[in-house]
Amino acid sequence: MRKIRYKKGRKVQPSVLEYTGSHKTTPTEIQLFVYNAEDVTEMQQLEVSDVKNVIDIKKVNWLNIHGLNEPEKIAAIGEIFGADNFIIGDILNTTKRTKLEEYHDILFFNVKSLLPIKDTDALGYEQISFMLKDNVLLSFQEKRSDFFTHIRERLRTNSGIVRTKKADYLLYLLLDAIIENFYISIESEEDRVDAIIDLSKTSTKPEVLELIEKHRDNFNFLKRSIIPLRDSLYSIKSMKDDDVFNDIQHENYSFFSRLHQKCLELLEQIESDLITLESASSYFFSSQNHKMNEVMKTLTVVSMFFLPLTFIVGVYGMNFKHFPELEWENGYFIIWGVMLVMVVFMFVYFKLKKWF
CATH class of the missing domain: 1.20.58 (Methane Monooxygenase Hydroxylase; Chain G, domain 1)
Structure with a gap:
């Protein structure tokens, strides 16, 4: 079984823009939502040349890009909003660690989103990057997914307060959806671990120990993914204290604090699950010794x-x-x-x- 870990992509030269992920055949597609409290406009299959003309700076703009396999298009979109090659390189290089950085007037955020792979014991991950500038939020996904479907529906139906808020609140909702995927992944792992613990009480076959070690790797992978996200969310607090980044409204910092708290809860749960697996491993060896x-x-x-x-x-x-x-x-x-x-x-x- 393949060990779950961050893929070590080959080194990319700083001056070369190259997508390092695994979705090499996914074309780049551009979707745009322009909205305020009164109305919303949705545009599909935009061309890069159309982006600058359809952005309405008086409203909130969510530019969502699916597919990173065409670096020249990603670079052209970044150029429209003043993003330098360092940001574009971090978007295309999916082996990078989760981080939050300020580049002049741009807030850049990239994060790993995890979900269990159906009918397997493995976890799949995708890098998602965000750029927040003025009243525009750009999100870059490696492929089409259902992570943000409910948020699009809330925009279309004017459900909740999302249409009354600025782009920073939309960033909070997108990050919250990604963190919810961590909850789904942990819940899926815990269900499998419960089955393994029951199996370890009735069987001393080596396959049981292999399953225990497999899911220990999965939990450690989750932990390695959440820790930098927790640190990035915590660093938003320093932005509030320094009052140097104006694109996050002062009253919305509390929402990002909630995300930070969720990360702490996830890490605590993972630690508890790792202890449970350690107990199952100890029980397995004790059972084997007792049988011998x-x-x-x-x-x-x-x-x-x-x-x-x-x-x-x-x-x-x-x-x-x-x-x-x-x-x-x-x-x-x-x-x-x-x-x-x-x-x-x-x-x-x-x-x-x-x-x-």
């Missing part, structure tokens, strides 16, 4: 029955000419009787001692 001890005890008891019998047989197997018992008419049956009495006596004695 039982086998050794049984073999020892059986060998003890035959030890005195072997001694008697050994004595009468010696090549001496004069054995008094050889002249006895019932000597053969007497020796058998003695041996049977010894076996019965030892059996009763071991049973009273509860040795088996």
Whole structure:
């Protein structure tokens, strides 16, 4: 089974824009929502040349890009909003660690979104990047997915307060949807772990230990994905204290604090699940040792029955000419009787001692 870990992509030169992810055949598609409290406009299949003309800076603009396999288009979109090559390179390089950075008047955020792969024990991940500038939020996804479907519906139907808020609140909703995927992944892992724990109590097959180690790797992968996200969300607090980034409204910082709290809860749950797996692993080894001890005890008891019998047989197997018992008419049956009495006596004695 493949070990879950961040893929080590080959090094990309700083001046070269190259997509390093696995979705090499996904074309780049552009979707735009322009909205305020009164109305919403949705545009599909935009061309890069149309983006600048359809952006309405007086409203909130959500530009969502699916597919990163055409770096020249990603670079052209970034150029429209003043993003330099460092930002574009981080969007295209999916091996980068989750981070939050300020580039002049742009807030850049990239994050790993995880979900369990159906009918497998593996976790799939996708890098999603965000750029927040003025009243425009850009999101870059490696492929089409259902992560933000409910948010699009809320925009279309004017559900909740999203249409009354600025782009920073939309960023909060998108990040919250990604964090919800972590909850789904952990819940899926916990269901599988419960089944493994039940299996470990009835089976000592090596496959059980392999499953335990597999899901330990999955939880560690989740942990490695959440920790930098937690740190990035915490760093937003310093923006509030420094009051240097104006695109996040002061009253909306509390929403990002909630996301930070969710990350802490996820990490605590993962630690608890890792402890559970460690207990299952210890139980597995203890069960194996107990089974081996039982086998050794049984073999020892059986060998003890035959030890005195072997001694008697050994004595009468010696090549001496004069054995008094050889002249006895019932000597053969007497020796058998003695041996049977010894076996019965030892059996009763071991049973009273509860040795088996």
